[in-house]
Amino acid sequence: MGSRLSPLLHHRLREVAGAPGWRRTALLRRTAAGLLAALALALALAPQAAAGSVPVVVAATDLGSGSLVTAEALAVREWPPELAPAGALTTTAAAEGRVVVGAVRAGEPLTDVRLTGAGPLASGSAAVPVRLADADVAALLVAGRRVDVVTLGERADQPVVLATDAEVLAVLPGPSGSQGPLVLVALSREVATRVAAATLSAQVAVTLR
Numbered sequence: 001m002g003s004r005l006s007p008l009l010h011h012r013l014r015e016v017a018g019a020p021g022w023r024r025t026a027l028l029r030r031t032a033a034g035l036l037a038a039l040a041l042a043l044a045l046a047p048q049a050a051a052g053s054v055p056v057v058v059a060a061t062d063l064g065s066g067s068l069v070t071a072e073a074l075a076v077r078e079w080p081p082e083l084a085p086a087g088a089l090t091t092t093a094a095a096e097g098r099v100v101v102g103a104v105r106a107g108e109p110l111t112d113v114r115l116t117g118a119g120p121l122a123s124g125s126a127a128v129p130v131r132l133a134d135a136d137v138a139a140l141l142v143a144g145r146r147v148d149v150v151t152l153g154e155r156a157d158q159p160v161v162l163a164t165d166a167e168v169l170a171v172l173p174g175p176s177g178s179q180g181p182l183v184l185v186a187l188s189r190e191v192a193t194r195v196a197a198a199t200l201s202a203q204v205a206v207t208l209r
Contacts, residue, residue: 052080052081053078053079053080053081054078054079054080054081054084054088054090055076055078055079055090055091056076056077056078056079056084056085056088056089056090056109057074057075057076057088057089057090057091057092057094057095057109057110058074058075058076058077058106058107058108058109058110059073059074059075059104059105059106059107059108059110060072060073060074060075060106061106062103062104062105062106063100063103063104064100064103065100065101065102065103065172065173067099067100067104068097068099068127069095069096069097069098069099069100069110069115070096071092071096074092074095074096074110076090076091076092079109084109085109085111086111087111087112087113088109088110088111089109089110089111089112089115095110095115098116098169099115099127099169099170099184100114100115101113101114101115101116101170101172102114116143116169116170124188124189125186125188125189125192126186126187126188126189126192127169127184127185127186127192128184128185128186128187128192128195128196129172129182129183129184129199130149130182130183130184130185130195130199130204130206131180131181131182131183131199131204132180132181132183132204132205132206133203133204133205134205135180135181137205137206138171138180138181138183140208141168141171141183141206141208142168142171143168143169143170143171144167144168145167145168145208145209146165146166146167146168146208146209147166147168147185147206147207147208147209148161148163148164148165148166148206148207148209149161149162149163149164149166149185149195149204149205149206150162150204150205150206150207151198151202151203151204151205152202152203162191162194162198162204163185163187163191163194163195165209166185166186166187166206167185167186168183168184168185169184169185169186170183170184171183171184172184183206
């Protein structure tokens with residue numbers, strides 16, 4: 001583009017130099033306007049770096065309430081600082097392995113209050129939803145509380161301890177018409193499988209530590 005413009009510019013300047021006074025003024029103005037238009041076009045086409053943007057972690061897919069956040073469900077986008085919400089996470093590591101409190105749409109930024117759990121689940125752990133036999137007990141639980149998970153044995157005076165020292169990740173409201181809230185607890189994968197199976201056929205309760 002520059003090689004094509006140079007002969008044209010040279011020709012225009014020679015034309016301006018040899019023109020009468022009034023015509024010279026008009027040609028100078030026309031030439032200046034053309035140069036300004038070319039400069040504006042060049043600036044518009046030049047790649048612009050995002051000035052003052054900040055990284056914000058967003059959901060890459062829709063996440064349901066109580067979902068365990070995985071790396072595949074996250075993305076990092078550059079946002080203008082004035083539009084980034086308070087408490088927005090800036091790295092995917094800060095969200096991986098945690099649990100979503102309330103549904104999140106794809107593209108929505110993740111903030112510290114939208115996730116629960118002190119941090120990512122430890123390696124070899126899993127999150128298990130448990131519906132308690134006594135729904136009122138759920139009101140006593142908060143994220144971070146330690147509990148034991150128990151169920152009835154063959155005899156009422158011989159309960160079976162399914163898990164000990166489990167961490168409560170979240171207390172989630174059950175869907176409309178359900179029997180009560182769900183308590184999300186972190187357990188080792190082996191124990192989590194046993195607890196999940198027990199909740200399918202037996203009533204489950206927790207004792208507070």
